[in-house]
Amino acid sequence: MKRLRGFDYHEPVSLAEATRILVAAGDGARVLAGGTDLVVDMKTGQMRPSTVVNLKRIPGLTGIEAVADGTRIGALTKVTAVETSSLVQDRHPGLAQAASILASPPVRALATIGGNVGRASPASDLGPALIVHQAIATIEGRDGGRDELVEELYVEPGATTLASSDIITSLFLPDPPPGFGSAHVKLGKRGSGTDIALAGASASVVIGERGEIADCRIALASLGPTPFRAVATEEMLRAEMPTEAVLGAAAESAGGEAQPISDMRASASYRVTLARVLTLRALRGAVRSAGAEVVA
Ligand SMILES: Cc1cc2nc3c(=O)[nH]c(=O)nc-3n(C[C@H](O)[C@H](O)[C@H](O)COP(=O)(O)OP(=O)(O)OC[C@H]3O[C@@H](n4cnc5c(N)ncnc54)[C@H](O)[C@@H]3O)c2cc1C
Incomplete structure (x- = not known):
């Protein structure tokens, strides 16, 4: 050092x-x-x-509360608090899962949700989970306050659309509709699941009245320069029944949407394989979290 x-x-x-x-x-x-x-x-x-x-003395930047139409999480809220919040676990389970596998307990006790977004790491755990929950960041800047979708903040590794004078003050997650479920999975270098992602996947689904996937979102980590949505794969899933064959085809498609690099931690081709495997696991988890079954 x-x-x-x-x-x-x-x-x-x-x-x-x-x-x-x-x-x-x-x-x-x-x-x-x-x-x-x-x-x-x-x-x-x-x-x-x-x-x-240092933002720590500014009041009102921590805490998780139910507000009209959603959940508001202060930007300085620790990852541990996100992981253990019953509100987040019940309404936004994929975000609670992502928080629970971010690094180790000592890191989670210090790290904040706003800092995770501000860092804009391609390997972020919270970024993909926030994206599939359609999270909106509230930002205070030189010209006053504004709201932006988290998915639109990411520009490139380590860079966001935020100016150096912008402060994320909170994250808002809309209440999920009936039939909603979500999940987040990743694989780290040591396979422990708690180190930085070689690849990660978040998925959310809305199961419709016929048992079909009425809507879905998939966001990937360490598979491109920023956390990003696999939009073509989402599109092919809409209105389909959640069968193993349909989810398997979606996983193949997500592998095709990945744009990973090779680095000292993994080759690009291995990461494409992980994109398929983790997308399949995230989709299965999201369907089950919605209270539905994946049909063989
Ligand atoms: C050993 C180790 C393991 C890790 N493993 C993981 C992992 O598995 N998954 C993962 O996702 N991350 C991991 N991280 C990264 C890190 O812990 C997270 O990104 C964390 O959420 C960052 O939050 P922080 O509060 O510490 O941010 P800080 O370090 O304080 O800030 C990070 C960046 O965000 C900016 N920033 C902070 N707060 C705001 C705000 N409110 N508004 C605007 N900009 C802001 C800062 O200016 C800075 O550029 C790991 C880090 C370490 C040290």
């Missing part, structure tokens, strides 16, 4: 104060949440912010 380079450090007590500091500091500023990514990247020299704005 290299020594940390000097930087200005602030602990504002309001969003307005944080925004003022971030705007004045310009592009070299970074907000700090749990620090599990940012502090590591600063120590390795990958990130050299001139100004660090």
Whole structure:
């Protein structure tokens, strides 16, 4: 580890104060949440912010609550709290699963949901799960507040559409419709399921009155430059019955939509195989979570 380079450090007590500091500091500023990514990247020299704005003293940025039409999760809410929330487990099970296999308990006790989105890692666990739950990020910036779909925030590895003065304040997950189910699965290097994903898959389904897949979403991790939806595969599943043959064909299709790289952790061709296997598991899990059966 290299020594940390000097930087200005602030602990504002309001969003307005944080925004003022971030705007004045310009592009070299970074907000700090749990620090599990940012502090590591600063120590390795990958990130050299001139100004660090710690959000921890700003009230109202933590907590999980049922609101009209959905669930609101403060951006500074720890991953452990997402994992163990009965509200999230009941209404958004795929997100609770993703939180439960993110790193190890000590990391989950520090890491925040907003920091996971802000980091924009292609290997993110929470990103795909938030995407299949149609999560919306509420963002405070120099021109006031705005809402954006999480799936539209991702640009490239480590980069989002957020300006350096933007702060994600919360994530909103709409209430699922009747017949909804979701699941998240991944495979890590050691097969423990709790290290960074070689590949990951989230799926959500809405089972219709005839038992058909009335709607579905699939989002993949470590299979492209950002977490992304397998849109063509989703389309081929709509209105189909959830049989093993249909889900198997969808898994093949998701393998075709993956655009993985080869790196020191896995080859691209192995990751394509994982895309198929994990999409199949995520779809089976989502169908079962909806209270339906996968027909042989
Ligand atoms: C050993 C280890 C294992 C890990 N394993 C996994 C894993 O399995 N799966 C996984 O998904 N991640 C993993 N991570 C990555 C990390 O823990 C998560 O991405 C975590 O959720 C980041 O949250 P944080 O609060 O620590 O973010 P920070 O490190 O504080 O910030 C990360 C980035 O997001 C920005 N940011 C933070 N909060 C906000 C906000 N509210 N608004 C706007 N921008 C913001 C920061 O400026 C920074 O650029 C691992 C990390 C470590 C150290």
